[in-house]
Amino acid sequence: MAAGQDFYETLGVPRTASQDDIQRAYRRLARQYHPDVNHDPGAEDRFKDVSEAYDVLSDPGTRRRYDAFGADFRQVPEDMDPETFRRSRAGAGSRAGAGAGGPQPGAGGPGFSYSTGDIDLEDLLGGFFGGRAGRGSRGWGPIPGADQEAELEITLDEAYHGTRRSLSLSGDGARATLDVNVPPGVTDGQRIRLAGQGGRGGDGGANGDLYLVVRIAPHPRYRLSGRDLSVDLPLAPWEAALGTTVAVDTPGGEAKVKIPAGTSSGRRLRLRGRGLPNPRGKPGDLFAETKIMVPPRPSKAERRLFEQLAAESDFDPRRQT
Numbered sequence: 001m002a003a004g005q006d007f008y009e010t011l012g013v014p015r016t017a018s019q020d021d022i023q024r025a026y027r028r029l030a031r032q033y034h035p036d037v038n039h040d041p042g043a044e045d046r047f048k049d050v051s052e053a054y055d056v057l058s059d060p061g062t063r064r065r066y067d068a069f070g071a072d073f074r075q076v077p078e079d080m081d082p083e084t085f086r087r088s089r090a091g092a093g094s095r096a097g098a099g100a101g102g103p104q105p106g107a108g109g110p111g112f113s114y115s116t117g118d119i120d121l122e123d124l125l126g127g128f129f130g131g132r133a134g135r136g137s138r139g140w141g142p143i144p145g146a147d148q149e150a151e152l153e154i155t156l157d158e159a160y161h162g163t164r165r166s167l168s169l170s171g172d173g174a175r176a177t178l179d180v181n182v183p184p185g186v187t188d189g190q191r192i193r194l195a196g197q198g199g200r201g202g203d204g205g206a207n208g209d210l211y212l213v214v215r216i217a218p219h220p221r222y223r224l225s226g227r228d229l230s231v232d233l234p235l236a237p238w239e240a241a242l243g244t245t246v247a248v249d250t251p252g253g254e255a256k257v258k259i260p261a262g263t264s265s266g267r268r269l270r271l272r273g274r275g276l277p278n279p280r281g282k283p284g285d286l287f288a289e290t291k292i293m294v295p296p297r298p299s300k301a302e303r304r305l306f307e308q309l310a311a312e313s314d315f316d317p318r319r320q321t
Contacts, residue, residue: 007053007066009177015067019058019097026054027144027208034143036202052140054088142205148198149191152180156219160251160276161187169197169210180212185277187227222251227276227284234293235259248288250274257288265292 008015011025032038033047056073057063065073154163162184169176178197186192191211197206216224223230232247243261247254248271257269267290275284295302
């Protein structure tokens, strides 16, 4: 481990990163700095740093020790807890202060020690050339395949009910067909991971993953926002004025919505849970937006009734209330 190196910074991930995040970061950086691919000066050292960081952080047990003890995690006995380690370091620091000053050969520190008495150099260098990033047939170890993305467009009904798609993939002169299950309740922009179906690895390296980015095509009736749906609800003037109950089509079937008396155009009436389903929690809602419609060609009787209403009513929608 190079002096001052932080494994999380080396991979460019936060300390809360998931194992998948760490793997993706390693694959990207390993392909970028692998000496068989990148011939720039310094690429070899950068590749070694990336490989060592991944070697530590990809193993949950080793990662816990690194989080607890930092750069000294390889030197700390297995049965020592972090508090005991901190006390021992504090005591060692006070004893060192009584000497000539400054770090002494063999003293603990953030990087390599210059004494071989207490440190197994095989352990220290093993992170560079052993484990997951060990040497391969060409001397530098396997090159992991790159993760790839592709868009998958589906209809809103398919997003609601789920669907199954067959995808044809081509690469390296070969074609393959994959059957993909799209679960009910996927949202626009959600990614579906197909493990090992991305870029091919080199020298025995693992293939990358293929991520399908879901795109939900526009629907002629419904407007989508996250898991919520909106739909126009046409009403006759008397239905809006007097109130009623009307049927509304939803992707999950017909639903009834109560129209309060005195409803104006643009009012949003919520039907809870009638939006897109959610396999892991609360489903979305459907909002029926009222739109008051008048007869385009009123009959003589309708015209007479409207004239009578106009004569009897003092309602002025343009008057400030």
